[in-house]
Amino acid sequence: MRAVVIHAPKDLRIDSYPDAAPAPGEVRVRIANGGICGSDLHYYHHGGFGVVRIQQPMALGHEIAGVVADVGDGVTGVKPGTRVAVNPSRPCGQCLHCQEGMRNQCLDMRFLGSAMRFPHVQGGFREFITVDATQAVPIADRLSLAEAAVAEPLAVCLHAGKQAGPLLGKRVLITGCGPIGALMILVSRFGGAAEIVVTDVAEAPLAVARKLGASHAINVAANAAALDPWRTGKGVFDTLFEASGNQAALRTALDV
Ligand SMILES: [Zn+2]
Ligand SMILES: [Zn+2]
Numbered sequence: 001m002r003a004v005v006i007h008a009p010k011d012l013r014i015d016s017y018p019d020a021a022p023a024p025g026e027v028r029v030r031i032a033n034g035g036i037c038g039s040d041l042h043y044y045h046h047g048g049f050g051v052v053r054i055q056q057p058m059a060l061g062h063e064i065a066g067v068v069a070d071v072g073d074g075v076t077g078v079k080p081g082t083r084v085a086v087n088p089s090r091p092c093g094q095c096l097h098c099q100e101g102m103r104n105q106c107l108d109m110r111f112l113g114s115a116m117r118f119p120h121v122q123g124g125f126r127e128f129i130t131v132d133a134t135q136a137v138p139i140a141d142r143l144s145l146a147e148a149a150v151a152e153p154l155a156v157c158l159h160a161g162k163q164a165g166p167l168l169g170k171r172v173l174i175t176g177c178g179p180i181g182a183l184m185i186l187v188s189r190f191g192g193a194a195e196i197v198v199t200d201v202a203e204a205p206l207a208v209a210r211k212l213g214a215s216h217a218i219n220v221a222a223n224a225a226a227l228d229p230w231r232t233g234k235g236v237f238d239t240l241f242e243a244s245g246n247q248a249a250l251r252t253a254l255d256v
Pocket of ligand 2: 087091092097098105109
């Protein structure tokens with residue numbers, strides 16, 4: 001089968017990869033859609049991020065959805081034809097943090113399309129992937145597979161919303177409106193925020209922010225003073241979701 005494989009910065013190839021029949025407890029999924037994460041872009045542009053570097057060819061992609069093709073022995077939750085979002089995380093279940101119920105902090109995490117461990121965990125931009133059955137989560141009929149591919153970044157945003165506490169009636173600032181910032185708008189609306197102000201330095205994502213229901217979508221590159229109305233006193237926002245990764249955004253946000 002074919003896979004989208006990063007070999008080095010700017011060296012992305014369609015390679016032939018082996019297909020794996022599902023072992024007991026596993027499922028094989030025909031991939032339909034995949035979202036491109038910021039980390040995929042870091043692998044493509046820079047060969048990694050922080051101390052994480054590509055040391056061998058690796059299929060990219062961890063925001064994926066598809067249709068179950070085959071199931072291994074003992075799998076009961078899904079069957080061939082079931083439409084699923086694939087959870088890219090496979091925590092070990094054994095380490096201290098897994099035992100404490102903080103599986104996201106697993107010390108031995110296997111995360112699809114990640115060069116954090118060696119050999120790297122191959123990712124999901126390929127025709128088929130075989131994963132643990134617990135990673136294949138059935139989706140509702142009304143959800144498209146493209147929408148289901150957004151389940152993983154949405155999970156990140158739902159977690160951020162939970163960390164922030166109740167949003168009902170709150171004034172929320174979201175700095176940065178890429179996919180994460182955009183999904184944070186939906187999470188803030190879902191939580192009942194009274195006002196949702198979004199900033200970015202480009203017009204296209206701000207247009208998306210308006211469509212998704214932001215109260216105000218502000219281009220802080222074009223108009224640096226645009227946040228002044230919220231600067232009263234020590235600032236009026238209750239909650240900040242920083243989704244730009246830009247230190248200027250964080251500094252400005254602290255003032256408001
Ligand atoms: Zn991601
Ligand atoms: Zn663990």
